[in-house]
Amino acid sequence: MDKVKIMLIDDNRVFCDELKETLSLNGCEVFTFFNGKEALRSVEKVKPEIILLDLKMDGLSGFQVADKLKKNEKTKTIPIIAISGFYRAHETFFNIHNIYCCLTKPFNPAVLIDTIKGAIKQSSESVD
Amino acid sequence: MITKKKNKGIHKQAKLLNTILENIPLLIMLINEDLTVQQINKFPSSLLQKKPVKVIGIPTGEVLNCLNALSDPNGCGFSKLCRKCKLRKTILETFKTKKDHNNKESEFTLLNAGKKNSFYILFSTTFINFLTRPMVLLSLQDITKRKKAETILKQSKKEIEDLVSFKSKELLETQKVLDKSKRLSELGTLASTVAHELRNPLCVIQTASYNIRRKCRTNDLTKHLDNIDIKVTESNEIIENILSYAKIKSxxxxxxxxxxxxxxxxxxxxxxxxxxxxxxxxxxxxxxxxxxxxxxxxxxxxxxxxxxxxxxxxxxxxxxxxxxxxxxxxxxxxxxxxxxxxxxxxxxxxxxxxxxxxxxxxxxxxxxxxxxxxxxxxxxxxxxxxxxxxxxxxxxxxxxxxxxxxx
The missing domain is CATH 3.30.565.10 (Histidine kinase-like ATPase, C-terminal domain)
Structure with missing residues (x-):
């Protein structure tokens, strides 16, 4: 992947550290945020190509963050990949709040990389 | 004049007493010392089959059509069972002690309308001197219907008690089942909360394993990292199972x-x-x-x-x-x-x-x-x-x- 800019929003700091490493190892540029409010404040500046979003967070939940991103003209087209420990999250939260897809924790990082690639491909196709 | 007036008063008293005697809803007999009937009132009683005039001079048991009295050729008092007769014993006791006996109950088998029937009788005895002869005033009442009703009530009471006890047991069983399912439901909630919370650390472990694998490509490490991945997958399966149990839906x-x-x-x-x-x-x-x-x-x-x-x-x-x-x-x-x-x-x-x-x-x-x-x-x-x-x-x-x- 060519230096994909990714915004990672999750309140679990250790997970963010590890996942940032994983994504960096796969050639991504990662911006981590530990809560939704900060992420929303910076999203226009960071201009990520993909947003990785935890659904259950203190303060603003992942759903609220996704909702706000979709209402903002400048951010509404950014694909969101949701990450959740909810039971069968991948089946339940598919197609909610325009979420591209949802991965249930724990997931194989290789699957996440493939998912990111797929999301970027779809996003560039829709721009074309 | 005074004597005549007195006589008239006595006559009136006797008439009043006679009216009471004839209309009191009891069978009343005056019994001689040989246990034959001296006098009887005319109030109709289910205990008396014969006409009152025909019973004078007849032993009490025969008057009542007592089966024991009738079954022995010598009549009332001669059957083996007569020795146990509560009525007989009470009358004899009254003659002997001159003391009253009130509200005694006894069961008799009487021949009634040609059929053997069990009767419950309530009776009282009083010692009196009548025309200078010792006698016992015996009053009898047929309480068979009341007794039968009591028996039915007792049975019903027993049945109701049994039913209540059975239903209580059933209730207890249901309570046990409810308690158990409540415990399981609480356990399910607890298990699913714990399971859910375990997914975050598992995800970190899996990601860390991936990162180590990417950074240090040595065969020595690969074996251990493979083990970590296998165990993460197994743990996740257990979690899936618990969550799936807790979230069974229609x-x-x-x-x-x-x-x-x-x-x-x-x-x-x-x-x-x-x-x-x-x-x-x-x-x-x-x-x-x-x-x-x-x-x-x-x-x-x-x-x-x-x-x-x-x-x-x-x-x-x-x-x-x-x-x-x-x-x-x-x-x-x-x-x-x-x-x-x-x-x-x-x-x-x-x-x-x-x-x-x-x-x-x-x-x-x-x-x-x-x-x-x-x-x-x-x-x-x-x-x-x-x-x-x-x-x-x-x-x-x-x-x-x-x-x-x-x-």
Whole structure:
């Protein structure tokens, strides 16, 4: 992947550290945020190509963050990949709040990389 | 003049007493010392079959048509049983002690309208001197109806007590079941919370393992990292199981082909247990085109669970075998049997096999079959297991082709 800019929003700091490493190892540029409010404040500046979003967070939940991103003209087209420990999250939260897809924790990082690639491909196709 | 007036007064008193005597709702007799009747009132009584005028001079037992008195040729007082007669004893006692006896009860067998009948009599005795002769005034009342009613009431009381005690026991049992399901439900909530919370650290472990693998490409480490990945996957399966038990929902019905669902579940299990040398026989031709209304995900979970159980039970066997047979019954049910030649289940454990958190496997959560049974129940179906230790197990699933109203 060519230096994909990714915004990672999750309140679990250790997970963010590890996942940032994983994504960096796969050639991504990662911006981590530990809560939704900060992420929303910076999203226009960071201009990520993909947003990785935890659904259950203190303060603003992942759903609220996704909702706000979709209402903002400048951010509404950014694909969101949701990450959740909810039971069968991948089946339940598919197609909610325009979420591209949802991965249930724990997931194989290789699957996440493939998912990111797929999301970027779809996003560039829709721009074309 | 005074004497005449007195006489008139006495006459009036006697007339009053006579009116009372004749109208009092009791049978009243004046008894001589030889226990014959001296005088009797005329108030109609169920105890008296003869006309009152005809009983004067006759022994009391014969007046009442007492069966004992009638059965002995010598009459009242001569039968063996007369010695035990409570009425007789009381009258004799009254003559002897001159003391009254009130409200005594006794049971008699009397010949009434040509039939033997049991009577309960309430009686009182009073000693009097009449015309200078000692006599006993005997008053009798037939209380048979009251006694019978009392017996019925006693019986009903006993029946009601029995019923109450039975229902109390039933209530207690229900309470126990409720307590148990409450405990299980609380346990389920706790388990699902814990399971949910465990997914975050598991995810970190898996990601960290991936990162180490990427950074240090040495064979030494690979083996350990593989172990970490396997254990993360296993832990996650346990979590999935617990969450799936805690979140069993009503089925979402759709028309599904059972044979293809069984095939899919088989492929899924074979992938998971690759390298397993089990030989699988399918006898499912007869239901090839059979579709039923059911929840595809839930039925898939049931079949996968049962097939995986068979895979696990037969691992380590020389010639592991699994036979899947399907059939359609006359009463519109689909039957699937899963027969393996695995380790089997001890008969002492077979009762508990569907209990939540009961497992005979070293790695089981003890929820697999519980979930299966819950899901099958939701489809108005049945599941049964028969097994012989070290020989194998047969699991039979029966599902209605059209489930009707779901439970």
């Amino acid at each position: 089925p979402r019905l759709q028309v599904i082909n059972l044979n293809s669902l069984i095939e899919e579940s088989l492929i899924f299990a074979e992938n998971r247990f690759s390298g397993n040398a089990i030989s699988i026989t399918k006898k499912i031709e007869s239901t090839k085109d059979l579709s039923i209304s059911a929840d595809k995900l839930q039925l898939g979970e049931i079949f996968s669970n049962l097939i995986e159980n068979a895979f696990q039970a037969t691992s380590g066997k020389k010639q592991p075998k699994l036979t899947i047979t399907t059939a359609r019954t006359n009463d519109s049910r689909f039957i699937a049997t899963f027969k393996d030649n695995g380790c089997g289940i001890d008969c002492k454990n077979i009762e508990q096999i569907f209990e939540p958190f009961f497992s005979l496997k070293s790695k089981g959560t003890g929820l697999g079959l519980t979930i299966c049974r819950e899901l099958i129940n939701l489809h108005n179906g049945d599941i049964s297991i028969s097994s012989i230790k070290n020989k194998g197990t047969i699991v039979t699933v029966s599902l209605p082709i059209s489930p009707g109203r779901l439970s």
